[in-house]
Amino acid sequence: MRAALRLSFASLRTHRRRFAGTFGAVLLGVSFVAGTLVMGDTLRASFDTMFGNAAAGTDAVVRSDSVITTSGNAQGTRRPLDTDILSSIREVPGVAAAEPSVEGMGQITAADGEPVGGQGPPTLAGNWIKDPQLNPYTLAEGRAPRRSGEAVLNKGAAERGGLKIGDTTTLRTPGPVRVEIVGLASFGGQDGMGQVTFTGLTLSDAQKYLMPEPDRAAGIQVRAEEGTGQDELVAALKPVLPKGVEAVTGQRVAEEDQEMISGQFLTLFTSLLLVFSGIALLVAVFSIHNTFAIVVAQRTRENALLRALGASRRQVLGATLTEAVVVGLVASAAGLAGGIGIAAGLQALFPAVGFPFPDGALVIGPLSLLLPLGIGVLVCAGSALVPAVRASRTAPLAALRETSAEAPHVPRGRTVAGAVLAVAGTAATVLGAAGSSRSVWLTGAGAASLLAAFLVLGPAAAAATVRTLGRPVARLRGVTGALAQRNALRSPKRTAATATALMIGVAVVSLFTVFASSLKATMDTTVSRSFAGDVAVSAPAFGAGGSGLSPRLASRIERAPEVATALGLGKGVARVEGAGKQLTVTDPARLPDVLELTGVRGSFGSLGRAGLAVSADEADRNGWRPGSAVSLRFTDGDRQRFTVEALYDRNELAGDYVIGRSAWAPHRTQDSDTLVAVTFEEGVTPADGKAAVTAAARPYGEPAVQTREEYAESSAGGIDMMLTLVYALLALAVLIALLGIANTLTLALHERTRELGLLRSVGQTRAQLRAMVRWESLLVAAFGTLGGLLLGGFLGWALVRAADSAGTSTFDLPPLRLAVVALVGIVAGLVAGLRPARRAARLNVLRAVAAD
Incomplete structure (x- = not known):
């Protein structure tokens, strides 16, 4: 040893x-x-x-014990509390202080008029809690709000928005509220929690703008007297709390x-x-x-x-x-x-x-x-x-x-085994992606089999590819190109192994490129298929971290003479037959004016206060038809029987459930719209109509006013951001692949030292030697890039199809982006060969010839 x-x-x-x-x-x-x-x-x-x-x-925190969670809101929505119980809580032995906590969505506007945050992390507003020990925020500068219209802003949001104490700006709640910044605060010793923003108002302002009714709060925060533990305090609070309200530590x-x-x-x-x-x-x-x-x-x-x-x-x-x-x-x-x-x-x-x-x-x-x-x-x-x-x-x-480094031939058994794996992998992938019962797991198994097939078939594929690609290189560069081709073919197994690392990197990049392009195409198709308006007024909604739009905005826009229809679409939550679901809140009778609704059975105009419109897919899953009774339970605990008045083919903007505003109003919390769909009067040009809508929406925080095409593009804006991050992360894999190509070439040149010396001795110039090595590297990289593009493109198609259980996705193959990926892969191969080529050209001819 x-x-x-x-x-x-x-x-x-x-x-x-x-x-x-x-x-x-x-x-x-x-x-x-x-x-x-x-x-x-x-x-x-x-x-x-x-x-x-x-x-x-x-x-301790006193709050509603009923929470409704949906796929878009894992934290859930709770019913606001009546603050009448505050006096009872303060009288409980062991309570030192109790303060109402009002919390809702409120997006502050920066000094340049743009909203601060809202793309993901929440934008919060609430009351400034007077008790400093109960308040999670601490004043860093200025003072607490005392009068209506005053606000404290967390320091991180103020810095991002270019705001300071004394400035006046707009807070979207979602209705516009003018506030004067009188203080800056920190949270837990930090200027802000990531991109989260917080605006602290007086209690009366917070209840007015963030709660459905006065004297309501999201919860009540309680501080214990010295010597009273949290569990002891919770136990003491429980007897005075009404039904549906809980106390937790x-x-x-x-x-x-x-x-x-x-x-x-x-x-x-x-x-x-x-x-x-x-x-x-x-x-x-x-x-x-x-x-x-x-x-x-x-x-x-x-x-x-x-x-x-x-x-x-x-x-x-x-x-x-x-x-x-x-x-x-x-x-x-x-x-x-x-x-x-x-x-x-x-x-x-x-x-x-x-x-x-x-x-x-x-x-x-x-x-x-x-x-x-x-x-x-x-x-x-x-x-x-x-x-x-x-x-x-x-x-x-x-x-x-004397022994050669590696055998130049590819065993027939390996080729046969690789072909069997390729056929099995292709069949499993296609079946999982396009079969009657689509399965991401089956598609993944097929993808793994295809990757294994690429590895097994690599030497045979490398030999065929290098021969094909090497012919034009030989014609272009003559003897130098022919030698580069022969060197790459000398050991197909080595060539395949060298290119595999690059192939995997290119395949993953290509897969994400195809998948992202298909997502964007799907969104574009969705908007084109679902949206019948001329322009859309939008703002980040609650689920996306923003404050949404004021429900009053649609009526203001509709008063413009250029506008025929302006309809707001809001969001609500309820338990539908026991499961948390998201509801689209709107004026149902006017919905067909702004959305492309097909397959309608029944009437949207008859929903009233106890009617629902349901997508056909959701109705089929639950066995409903027009006239079926459906039980809904809202966050306020109220349970109500609704009747299915209309069915419609799936519309992404309408969602699965549509409810009228009159039916939602008694159960709403903080009301907002996520979209206002607008149609113009006949003869109004798009430019004039958009200008009129923009002017009408300006007092409501200047939300985005977009044409149908712009709306579709903005909906897919996050995909480009994701793709940029993916490319940046995958650059590491490509860099490692390039190190592998460069290292393999260096080792191969060391193995061919005597051969290189003989070539130089019979007249090959240093420039020709460098070119020969670079072209060899280029052929290896071209094989890896081509294989990665084919594998990534096919698996991208499979992933798009397999993930589309509803059958509504659009597959899109972006030729320009894939061409850029191919160019980067080939250029990267060329770069990988630069240093080995320089080292080979510097060899001493006599020492190289004498090398063993």
Whole structure:
């Protein structure tokens, strides 16, 4: 064993340059994993501390015990409380203070007239709680609001909006409210919680603008007297609370808030980064495997001599694996340091791009250290296992003969096995994506089989592709191009293994490109199919973090002489036959004027106060038809029987349930519209009509007024942002792939040192040698890029189809973006060959010819 260790370390010292690519691949992959874990631990600890500080003075919270959650609102909607119970609560023994907490959606307008936040994290408004221990916000500057129209704004929102104390601006609640900023506040010691904004009003203003009725509150916060525990306080409060109202500890509420952030947002955030870390490590596996495969092939005579001198197979195997473990261990240790640096960089980067996370020192847990280290060593050792086994099987007699690095032919059995896998994978993918019962899992299994088929068929496909692509190169570059083609064909297995890393990176990029383009096309088709208006007035809704639109806006717009119809569409929630559902609240009789409704059975005009319109798909799932009775329970606890008055084909803007405003009004909380659909009078030009609507909407916070095309484009705006993030994350995988190509070329050139010297001695110039190496790199990259485009495009189509259970998605193949991906892949291959080409051209001719 000691001899194997000495041999391994001697080999590493002598041939350390051979493992540079492996070291870089492991370093980058481990850095990304470690950075993600450290960042997740840091954010989770920072949020926990922030929420803990904010809720430190609240010992109990009194709130409604009924909550309705929907797919678009996992936190749920609760019924407001009657503040008449406040006096009873204050008289409970052990209560030191109790204050109503009014909370709703309120979006502040920046100094330039644009809304602050609203794209994701919530924009909140509420009352400024006078008791400083119960108030989660702390005054940092200025004073608390005393009179109607005064407000306190959290410092983060003020900075993003260019606002300061003394400024007057508009608060959307969703109706426009003019407020004067008299103070700036922090939350739990921080200027703001990410992109969340908060506007604190007087209690009367908050109840007026955020509650459905005066004397209502979202909850009541209670502080205990010294010596009274939280559980003891809750137990004392329960007897005085009316039915439907509960008391919970402040610690439980803080944990719920922490879970909302840590359990949902942070889990999604870190999972996304870990997925891309996994992709980067998968790419690294092929680069590492290829490096060790070449090194073992080049050391065939060396291993044979060791075997002839008495080394056992176990010793040769152990020596090769030891090299892999040492490289993995050193690279992983460096990757841990790099990961901590990445986490620190992200912590500084997010505030710079407008998404400030809570301050706090980096938190480095044991798992964040041990897991990346173990993954790096395991990936490196696992990737080297097959080459190590191959090295241990080297016969002693191989030392007596010349051996080629690798066999140039592809076994027929491998080609047959790859073809079988490809057929099975294609069939499973198509069946899962386009079969009668679509299945994402079956599609995923087919995709895995196709990836395996690409790996098995790689050498045969590489040989065919390089021959095809090499012909024009040979005609263009003559002997130099022909030599590049022959070098790439010398070992199809090596060429395929080198290109596989790039192929995976390009395939994932292509898959996301196709999927994102299809999502955008689907949204465009949805708007075109669903929306019949001329312009749409929109603002981020509650579910998207914004305040929505005032229900009074539609009637104001409709008074413009250029407008024929202006209809607001709002959102509500209720339990429909026990399940939380989202309702579209509007004037049903006028809905067909602005939306393309097909397959209508029954009448929208007859909904009244006890009627529902339901999509045909939802009705089929529940066995309903016109005249069926449906039970709805609202957040106020009221249960009401409704009658299905109309059915319609699925319309994305109308949703699955439509209810009239008169039926919703008794149960509403904070009323708002998410969209106002507008049609123009006959003869009004689009420009004149849009200008008239914009002028009418200006006093309501200047919401966006968009044509049908602009509305569709803005609805898909978040997809481009997501795609940009995906490209940035996948750049790491492509970089690792390029390191693999460069390292493989360097090792291959070392193997061909004598051949290169002979070429130079018979007249090949340095420029021709550099060109030959670059063209070889280009052919390898072209094969990987082409394979990645084909695989990614096909799997993108399959993912779009498999995820579309309703059959409404539109598949779109973006040729321009895919052409850019192809160009980047090929240029990247060319760049990867630059350094090996320069090193090859600098070889001393006489030493190269004499090399063994």
